[in-house]
Amino acid sequence: MLQRATTTIGGMRRWAETAESIAATRRTSEKVAILAAYLATCSAEELPLAAVFMAGRPFPERDSRSTGLGWSAIAAAAAAVAGADSRSLGAHYEASSDLSQAVADLLAEADHRAVGPPPTVPEVGRALAAMSAARGPAAKAAVLEELLRRCDPFVARHVVKILSTELRIGLREGHLEAAVARGFGRDPAQVQWALMLTGDIGRVAELARDDRLGTAELVLFRPLKSMLAYPAADEAEVLTRLGAPVWVEDKYDGIRAQLHRLDGELRLFSRDLKDVSAQFPEVLAAGAALSWEGILDGEVLAWRDGMALPFLQLQARLGRKAPSAEIQAQVPVIYVAFDALALGELGKPGATVEPLLRLALHERRQRLEGLGLATTPGFGLATLASAADASELKAVFQASQQRGNEGLMVKDPDSIYSPGRRGYGWLKLKRPLSTLDCVVVGVEVGHGRRHGVLSDYTFAVRDDRPASEGRLVTIGKAYSGLTDAEIAEMTRWFEAHTISRHGRYRLVEPSVVVEIAFDVIHRSTRHASGYAMRFPRIVRIRTDKGSQDADLLSTVAALHDQLQEGGRYRVLTAGEA
Secondary structure: OOOOOOOOOOHHHHHHHHHHHHHHOOOHHHHHHHHHHHHHOOOOOHHHHHHHHHOOOOOOOOOOOOOOOOHHHHHHHHHHHHOOOOOHHHHHHHHHOOHHHHHHHHHHHOOOOOOOOOOOHHHHHHHHHHHHHOOOHHHHHHHHHHHHHOOOHHHHHHHHHHHOOOOOOOOOHHHHHHHHHHHHOOOHHHHHHHHHHHOOHHHHHHHHHOOOHHHOOOOOOOOOOOOEEEEOOOHHHHHHHHOOOEEEEEOOOOEEEEEEEEOOEEEEEEOOOOEOHHHOHHHHHHHHHOOOOEEEEEEEEEEEOOEEOOHHHHHHHOOOOOOOHHHHHHOOEEEEEEEEEEEOOOOOOOOOOEEOOOOOHHHHHHHHHOOOHHHOOOEEEEOOEEEOOHHHHHHHHHHHHHOOOOEEEEEOOOOOOOOOOEEEEEEEEEOOOEEEEEEEEEEEEOOHHHOOOEEEEEEEEEOOOOOOOOOEEEEEEEOOOOOHHHHHHHHHHHHHOEEEEEOOEEEEOOOOEEEEEEOEEEEOOOOOOOEEEEOOEEEEEOOOOOHHHOOEHHHHHHHHHHHOOOOOOOEEEOOOO
């Protein structure tokens, strides 16, 4: 175990220098060693915040707070410190596509010198908390301004990196776990388990320091991260990875939601750990009839007459803090559970809730089936099929497609639940994505590691309606799918074929055709076509096609109509059980 200091050494500057050292090496072992040495020398007050900041966020992952600072507030604070116009930050951002670097460059240009003692890590933590608590952009900007005045450009850049959750030093969660374990001489498996339960790397670092990892507890209403699934190419890959037999569920097209229930209170959390309970009051009301306590994993589906409604209808419910009775009637929902993550004894409110994460899926499923969800109005239970070989799995997949579903979730019945991990215990088998050939009409400078290149493509299809004269109408924007080499090559081409510039956006000669994959097409006023794609991504550049070969708007309309049919999911509900 590395030796620990008892006082803060170097404050926020030392934290920033450590982050820079971690970013400077590509070797995982060196990243872990640097971070372990740093954490081992943090003071008691500094340690939890320093660890959370190294995760690239201002607050622990399961902490629902946010600073709430937008571009204008950050620009106002930085400009006030630099004695410049609030628009000055934009010019620096154009050069780097990096907000934190733009702030540092603005302060350096103004020859800003830190006023007063440089901030410590705990002081930065208190400032971030004050920003979260402050009401209104001006009040939040005032807190940030006071903090930035005490920072030189180097430290200011790292403060903004944390603030904007854009640390980008090559640290993954596994690296943080390994560094905590190494820094305090603890078992990496215990560190990982404690983080799964608490969702707070700062708290886990404290427990590791004090040799109390075994006391980490799962706390209801602090959501766990969702277990993720790897995509599988076909039935053969599924069986190669999982063996046989496999368990199969329909792949629901709703929103992933974690249900927590304790002492009669029920809350729902989204995949990104946000509390979405108020958006689905009918699920909360139906939960009053439940007689257990614990945590379930599942999906909220738009549902009517025993069938799922299209996801696009469910979207009308999303983001509404207090949906009206009218919208609830138009788009009713149910909660369909497919896993149990923690449970207390049935019918005994206040009983100890037992984490089930380390149990095999078949054991968790047995517990889940004992909860009576299939006979509780407002709830459903995901149905299971079993496949022993490729032919059986293919038959299940084809039946799912005939019901209008996008695919299957295939699971190893012996797999444990690994929050936030994309393991091979769960695989997703989806139908081939629909694609359209579109013409690139606009490009934009990318962000993060793609700053300085033109990586965000706006694309269009050809309007074949009468009197449209075949004009190009936009239908979407995508930035994923191409390699760095392809983006670099296309950047050179677009720079040579720019028609006009509009800040970071460029209109370009409409000659490049790209094949775009997507999940769903829906109506939208955002684009001139009247349609938009859900999850568009670039499959390839069609060098064999010209703009005249782009797909037609009538094709888009036909695909939209085809994809409007909702999935007929296999769900056990009160009406069927």
